[in-house]
Amino acid sequence: MMLDEDVELLEGLPIAHIKSINSIVVADMHLGYEGAMAGEGAFLPKVNLKEICREVKEGIARSGAERVIVDGDIKSEFSKVSVDELNELHGFASFLEKEGVMPVLVKGNHDNFVDRYRGAFRMEIYGGHAEIGEYLFLHGDKEPASIKRRTRMVVMGHEHPAITISTALGRREKVKCFLYGRYRGKGLLVLPAIGYFSTGMDVGAAGHGMLSPILRRGGIGSMHAIACAYGSTIDFGKVSDLRGKI
């Protein structure tokens, strides 16, 4: 699905493709999640990295992108880099290397201490934000101090947006979604979390508080929720129209 002439949401994937900079963007991978959970006594099968690689690979194949931008929270733990994270970061970096694409990380609030592996993983790492082409990439946990005039769109993660739809007999089904709207006169695209175990926060629920100060500022009522699941990507319309109805 094309957002505009330059930005495409790859059908059925939580991935955006930006033609002018020949990149695909993903957010909130939370590598090392299963390892962290095992430390708390939940021995989850390890599928997160595998599934992310599968989706990114498909994204690369479909878009022909040369660069993969991770818009924050590539890993899971706040306070350290655990062994599991290190292994999976390494696994992800080698996967991208094999695919012949360049990794870029815009650090999120979970990404402390990754800088020390910058060299080893040949990863380009940005602290708070990255300006690439006409796009401003940031994780979304803080508001940007300023936005350059030439920036046409802000791309962020952090929020893990999703919508929950009630179907028959009160059953509810949650699907990940993008949010797309305006922010300080620019376009704003919020990516869903690509992480396997991150099912997302229901933005359609009334009274739902936003995590990101960027979204808190203007509210998300006028933003479009664009769901991606079951191999399709469909615009469900404005969040304010969905609230309390779905």
Next chain:
Amino acid sequence: MIKKARTPYTEEESLEVLNGYVREWFVENFKGLTPPQRYSFKLISEGKNVIIAAPTGSGKTMSAFLSIISRLFQKSIDGTLEDKIYCIYVSPLRALNNDIYRNLMRPLDEIYESIRREKGLEIMQGSVHKVTIGVRTGDTTPRERAKMLVKPPNILVTTPESLAILINSEKFSENMKSLEFLIIDELHELASNKRGVHLSLSVERLGEMIGHDFVRVGLGATLYPLEEAARFLAGYSGGRERDCIIVDASWSKKLDLIAVSPSADMIYTDEKVVEELMYAELNRIISSSRTTLVFTNTRSGTERVVFNLKNRFKYGDEIVAHHGSLSRGIRFDVEEMLKKGEVKCAVSSTSLELGVDIGMIDNVVQIGSPKSVTRALQRIGRAGHSYKATAKGEVIVLNRDDLVECAIMLYAALNRHLDSFNTPRNALDVLAQHVVGMSLTGRWKVDEALEVVRRAHPFHTLKEEEFLSVLNYLAGSYVELESKKVYGKIWYDEKEGVFGKRGKMAKVIYMLNLGTIPDSVSVDVFTGDKKRIGSIEEEFLGNLKQGDIFALGGKLYSFDHASELRCYVSEAKTRTPTIPPWFSEQLPLSYELAVAIGNFRERLSDALSGYNKKHGISRMAMEMEIPDEASAILDMLPIDAKAKEAIFRYFEEQLLFAGTVPNDKLMLIEQTKDTTGTNYLIFHALYGRRVNDAMSRMAAIAMSDLLKIDVGVLVNDNGFVLTTEKEAQMDEKIVKGVMERITSENIFPVLKANIRRTELMRRKFRHVAARSFMVLKNYKGWRATVRRQQINAQLLLKAAEEIDPDFPVIRETYREIFEDMMDLPKARDTLRMLKGKVIRYKFIKTPSPSPFSHMMITFGHADVVLMKDRQERLQYLHRLVMSRIGKEMERRVARHDA
């Protein structure tokens, strides 16, 4: 071999086997031997495995213990009694354990006293010891435990969970090497669930650990079939069934049973009036007896009845509640009051059903159907303390389906037709726990360990391949090598075929997480202004939709929305909840009872149709008297006059409205809608809920495949209901298509493929994952953190499937759903009969639900069968949302125009 004991021994033969002091004590204290004792004293003294089924008040405790006590005192006199455990008694209830302890203290003291009187010298010399008894449960303090380790009691009283811990305690297991007797009480409560399955493996492991067999004694109230219970108790040895003798004294108490209807008209009488009449009837019974025990089917029901009795009839503290949510202290006080005869009426859910000593009860009243003949008898059997007394029981029914059900149930009880229990077989989650337990005690060869496991009846048919899959799973085969250290709970060398302990954490994990009762995740409930008002179970939340009204803490709330771990509600203005909070706790109606109800429906409706043919249908409606043909059938049932009238009117109404009364050989399929416009396709199916559960999903899947839509399912004891968005979707043609598509041949794969995506699968998978030690309740001080609770069971399941679709945790989830929760074999039989036209079906269209469907669309277990075509799923959801928003938009425009 399993044998039934036929002829009782004489009193002399029985008493002869006892040691002189013990015999003397018994003769002094009891008037004679009760029916079970005439068998058990001798059989147990001869070292036979015995299962004793007998009602309350038949001297069950003594029948099991006396020969054992006698043997221990003989040892004492012979000077061979040591500080070792000779007998273990296991019951599922701590309260019962404390009772047994107290009840045995007296004989042990008194018998010792009489020996001391005669043999003072020897005692002073220290050769004759007192026979000791001790309780070991989760409540036992560390100090008491330490004391027990140094000086173990001769008779150890414990629970299944504590036993599982003890067999893995290196120091304590030494004390059990001398074990000669094992008593398992309340067998009917254990043989039918995973808790009992868990115990059966503990018992076999215990036998293996101490290196010799022991005498097994099983005690139970009413249960059927006893042969199966005997196998459960005795297990296997060397591949052969261990011998066991069945002592069936189940029917030694006389029964006086009746089903009572609050009103002669259960259709048109207002709900509030029915309630009023129900309490009046209850009060009549209570005030005319000394002590009445009332059973409700749920804890909240118990609370409601106590509140109403006190409120309506100005009772004080002589009316008490007793249920599992009450603190131990309160329950203990209530039991003490009952024993002292200070209670006028005790109201309980299930907690007083088991053998806790509660003194004299004149009368048992059951409110609403207990859903099984066996359970009805267990409960009513609490009345009349001595076996010579008559157990007097009244069932007050709540609605018209309940009425028919209870009438047939009591009729079956009087005719000794019990419904059978079902032991879960080859439960891999329970097995996983025990394999971890076994690994902690040393190195095992795989085939030797499997042999021990197969000695337990619930695992006798376990396949080697299943056992290996559990070993592989526990060894952490599903993660890469570096993570095995964290994931693996056992060490396993596949090539050598040996397994054993891995790391220090395994023992802690076993000790802190063993057991089979699932933890339910609770969700906090808030009002709009963020005030917390309580919590509900996640399972319950799963069934709520916006606007549903439910009760919490005595008030009614309307459900607004929910986030991950919070549920938001607003105070409801109406007075009736739309969701009965108790339905999820309800037990399923058994197959046997459902078919019996079907038979009755057929007979009564045949009689009525015969009458109509003779006199024309209008005559029955005009006539106030019940036709003789029908009256004769109704008179066979143990019911009061109002109940007789109410049943007749109910059937008459159905015949006049729909022309057909469905029965077990005639499935009525009714297309209809209610006043809110919801469309229903109602299947009147009398095969019990476990069969209905399977069949309803088969029908929903067929319909979903035909129409490519989601289909809602509501499963009920008397049938099931399908709902779809549009009325036209459920016409006769579709029903025909559905009936053609549901066949017995592909039932397993079809259900399996569909159940994967249901709420049911999610919920069960989470429980099985916890039992299999995949998601621990308790680990390194973590106790279900918020992050942990948020793990989405659906994702976890998907992740496990990606590793291996036959992952033991997944396999066990399906097994539990298909074998324990549903009854797939019987569902298959039923579908076969439908194909063979042994069971016929009839389609009708009604303008509003027929009388027999009213209950079905009100109460039920809800789930949704999702359309199969996943490619189109998002488009489907989109259309759904757009249609709702569309309606809203139209309304907005209309408002604007106005």
